Amino acid sequence: MxxxxxxxxxxxxxxxxxxxxxxxxxxxxxxxxxxxxxxxxxxxxxxxxxxxLDWPLDDNPAAKIGLFGRQREYEPWPEWMVSKLSTAPRNVQTTAELILGTGQRPGAAIAMKWAQVDGDWMDVYDEKGDEMFTVYCPVPLRAYLETVTKSGAHILARNLTEPLTYDGIASAFQKWRKSLGEDAKKYSLHGLRKLAIVRLAEAGCTDAQIQAVTNQSPEMVAYYRRRASRKILSKAAHRNE
Missing domain, CATH: 1.20.5 (Single alpha-helices involved in coiled-coils or other helix-helix interfaces)
Known part of the structure; x- marks a missing residue:
């Protein structure tokens, strides 16, 4: 709006x-x-x-215009792309760290306030379910946030009271992604949320534990757990060769 x-x-x-x-x-x-x-x-x-409001308007001009809809399932970022984050603009780095560390959707991560982080714990927002819940704040995220200068109420501050816009962060991300070449083209900020799930599964977390962090549906968690399990099994197989 x-x-x-x-x-x-x-x-x-x-x-x-x-x-x-x-x-x-x-x-x-x-x-x-x-x-x-x-x-x-x-x-x-x-x-x-x-x-x-009873405004004197004609028919809705946006009615029945077809939506693009979901184009494809968001792919988790490969580790080589994560390793390139140090070359990204600072705001993109911070957004990425927040998504990976909290499991939130990009919009919720960008809007996150300093007040939501309290030592070992943090309050994260589930946009889809419209609810806030408290989860453990991982050590890597806490360490990263210590390097971020506080310039407002929000971690990604536009001014003292407002966060940066999703559009602004997305634009900076897309320019940076382009610099990484064609192999990076299919990955989006949403893919970091999926990578967070995969990492939790690879670390041995149960479905219930992953849901406690990301608040995702059991079906979505199971889908990405299968991907993580294939990686773990293939790695184990090569170790036994």
Whole structure:
């Protein structure tokens, strides 16, 4: 909503056309999730203004425009890409460390406040379930956060009271990813959340323990556990050769 307000706050909403909404959606096709969220936000705002506030609006210009939908399951980052994080912009590094250490979705990690970290414990937010819960703060994350300068209420601070935007972090990440070559193209910030699950499984955590950290569904945890198990078994097989 903030992004829409910044771009269109001084415009007459009644002049919004279906063609313009479709064009904005298509323009963001490189980030399908962001594009669909943008479109869905326009739909909800229009419906609220027309039906709840009784604004004199015509039919919703965002109605029935097809979503891109889930393009593919997010792939966990390979270790070679994680090892390159030291070459990434500082904000991208911090975002990556927060996702890996907390198991949160990128949006929740970017919005995280210093107040959510208290010694050995931290409060993490599950965007899908809209709930906050307390989990153990891993030592590597605590050590990294000690190197981050506090410049506001948020770890990734835009100013004293606001975090950096998801769009800004995503843009910096995409530029950095491009510098790594074609092999990095298919990996997204969401893939770090998946890597967090794989690492927990490889470390011997049970499904219940992984769910306690990431708050994901049993089906999703089981899917990535299978991937981790294949890696562990293949490694053990080579050791026995």
């Amino acid at each position: 903030d992004h829409i307000l910044e771009k269109n706050g001084d415009k007459d909403v009644r002049r919004t056309t279906r063609a313009a909404v479709r064009a904005a959606h298509d323009k963001l096709s490189g980030t399908p999730r962001q594009a669909d969220k943008y479109l869905q936000t326009i739909r909800r705002l229009w419906n609220y203004a027309k039906n709840d």
